[in-house]
Amino acid sequence: MKQENRPHEMGLGKMSTILDIARLAGVAKSTVSRYLNGGSVGEATKKKIEQAISETGYTPNPFAQSLKAKKTNIIGTIVPRLDSYASSQTLIGLDEQLKQMNYQMLISNTSQSLEREIESIYSLANQKMAGIILLATEITDQHIEAFENVKVPVLLIGQEHPDFHSLIHDDFHAGYEMGRYVLGKGYRKIAYLGVTERDISVGVKRKQGFKKAIQEVEDCEVRFYETLFKIPAAQASAREILQEFKPSIFVCATDNIAMGVLKASYSEGMTVPKDMGVTGFGGYDVTEIIHPGLTTAKFFYKEAGEKAARQIVELLHERPVEKVTISHFEIIERESVDNLFQRRL
Amino acid sequence: MKQENRPHEMGLGKMSTILDIARLAGVAKSTVSRYLNGGSVGEATKKKIEQAISETGYTPNPFAQSLKAKKTNIIGTIVPRLDSYASSQTLIGLDEQLKQMNYQMLISNTSQSLEREIESIYSLANQKMAGIILLATEITDQHIEAFENVKVPVLLIGQEHPDFHSLIHDDFHAGYEMGRYVLGKGYRKIAYLGVTERDISVGVKRKQGFKKAIQEVEDCEVRFYETLFKIPAAQASAREILQEFKPSIFVCATDNIAMGVLKASYSEGMTVPKDMGVTGFGGYDVTEIIHPGLTTAKFFYKEAGEKAARQIVELLHERPVEKVTISHFEIIERESVDNLFQRRL
DNA sequence: CTGAAAGCGCTTACAG
DNA sequence: CTGAAAGCGCTTACAG
Helix, strand or coil: CCCCCCCHHHHCCCCCCHHHHHHHHCCCHHHHHHHHCCCCCCHHHHHHHHHHHHHHCCCCCHHHHHHHHCCCCEEEEEECCCCCHHHHHHHHHHHHHHHHCCCEEEEEECCCCHHHHHHHHHHHHHCCCCEEEEECCCCCHHHHHHHHHHCCCEEEECCCCCCCEEEEECHHHHHHHHHHHHHHCCCCEEEEEECCCCCHHHHHHHHHHHHHHHHCCCCCEEEEEECCCCHHHHHHHHHHHHHHCCCCEEEECCHHHHHHHHHHHHHCCCCCCCCCEEEEEECCCHHHHCCCCCEEEEECHHHHHHHHHHHHHHHHCCCCCCCEEEECEEEECCCCCCCHHHHHC | CCCCCCCHHHHCCCCCCHHHHHHHHCCCHHHHHHHHCCCCCCHHHHHHHHHHHHHHCCCCCHHHHHHHHCCCCEEEEEECCCCCHHHHHHHHHHHHHHHHCCCEEEEEECCCCHHHHHHHHHHHHHCCCCEEEEECCCCCHHHHHHHHHHCCCEEEECCCCCCCEEEEECHHHHHHHHHHHHHHCCCCEEEEEECCCCCHHHHHHHHHHHHHHHHCCCCCEEEEEECCCCHHHHHHHHHHHHHHCCCCEEEECCHHHHHHHHHHHHHCCCCCCCCCEEEEEECCCHHHHCCCCCEEEEECHHHHHHHHHHHHHHHHCCCCCCCEEEECEEEECCCCCCCHHHHHC
């Protein structure tokens, strides 16, 4: 399969078709087709067909195949953005696993437009995708309607919804453990810098988990803030909070937000972790590169992508798949958090 | 086009075909087809067809279309990796521009395997891509052979080659200007940390430009080193160089390599830029996020992607396109480089 | 095991 | 302006 199948003679003439192969091998088209699709073919004819195929470098026309089959072996993946660590890693995991299972992946980038997401659902369905994977941020009624209309197997990644199968990260427990971690280090004056609650996973669950940890302890002063996903916005929010609240630590709902806080702290002349602690969620590469390294709850995007690939294929085959799968996480300790107890000694 | 075309009734029955539309409108299939493809259709029939289409939510089967047309309006893009700033930005630029011109983009990720690149060329051609864009790192004889065989319009991004159209970044002049910049700041003991010369753009051209700048000045001590693209490898290389050479500045062939050098300098207890300067090439987002910010030669990947999209489409239409287009760059000054002249005062 | 025929949904000359 | 027919390359019952 590695070398011999390459259409070396393609440059000479036009692409060969199944009819060419049939003629060359002296058999009927249907026999060639049967050979190609693993049907029963006699040894002798098999030989002749193989010969003809390698002579011509024949390879079936996928459009003709799909036209008959009325579907492809392509999984359409809708992704809100291409330039995020989480997206890339998830896509890589999906792609590699899908390839291994002899499926193709088609990426549809929506540039963070929910409207484009809806369009993509219809468009992918129209292109006869075998299944659709949505790297979700928000599930609206329109999403639900679209998926109902197209009737293509669907898997959500990153958000869960009662109507669909989904694979999510363990945002709640990550929030909880992060809370416990921070409290365990002695921090008691905490700014939680979150995002919109329309994003259930990032905006709600992480915060809820964190709140639970807080409730297990006494006399802890916590304030909750909301900012945007982008670094400059987070930076601006942090600057304000620094004025009005002076927290001893920022617990940020994403690594990017944490980056913004770090920038704000620099520009205010503060040193992390000496003057203030910072934590994130995500486990982006950059959290390890920077100095001080960022303490964060790392999610396993690539693995999640691989798992999702296996699940969507199960779904295609109408085999049972658990409604919601929870991918794990890990608290990574780095320099951005100090041990206040130790400091007091 | 926004709302009305959506196949709301799709959920009810099977997808409708051109024949359904024809019957509903009381005309022939060919007339519907002509309407769809902008041929001449009478006002009255046009109305009826439009009515039928919006009633059914009809949308043509792309496989049937491609089967006839023997090609698609999809541009296949081969990318060595998904998780790099340069790749993502380029893809975003390509995708957005292509969409605007009514083309689709299909991404083929090769995970840095040259062999997979070759396979992708054949596979994309087999899928009747209208054109192929290769985010190139290295052009081997196999690439040339493959492209000759498939006879599909091709555009290279990032590397040039006499056989193909290409869009490259101005690596030579970026190297030159970076050299001048560093010299202008008074640095005279320089470690140039480059990469393999098999990568012409990154490994050869940047270095050549830099060398040219060096030659314009006297009594400058420069040593050239080679490392890998990954941060840990660069970090290890930097540590060694720090022992044997003690440069006053590291000029790194990529931002990632510069990140490795920064990490090495931290772990050696050095402060940038006080004890040592560092520069990169690329202009990745991370260079702005970190502290100190990294001085770098910024390339415009997204713009380059957009430009490439326009060019490949020109190529499809067999319109003239300049053989090699050079995308610009900009030296971004940040804190990782000091002014040694000023310091002496 | 093998082949002839019909059909997937569309487009494209060719008549009219 | 409009329609009947052929054909794109493949697969799938159906006979044999």
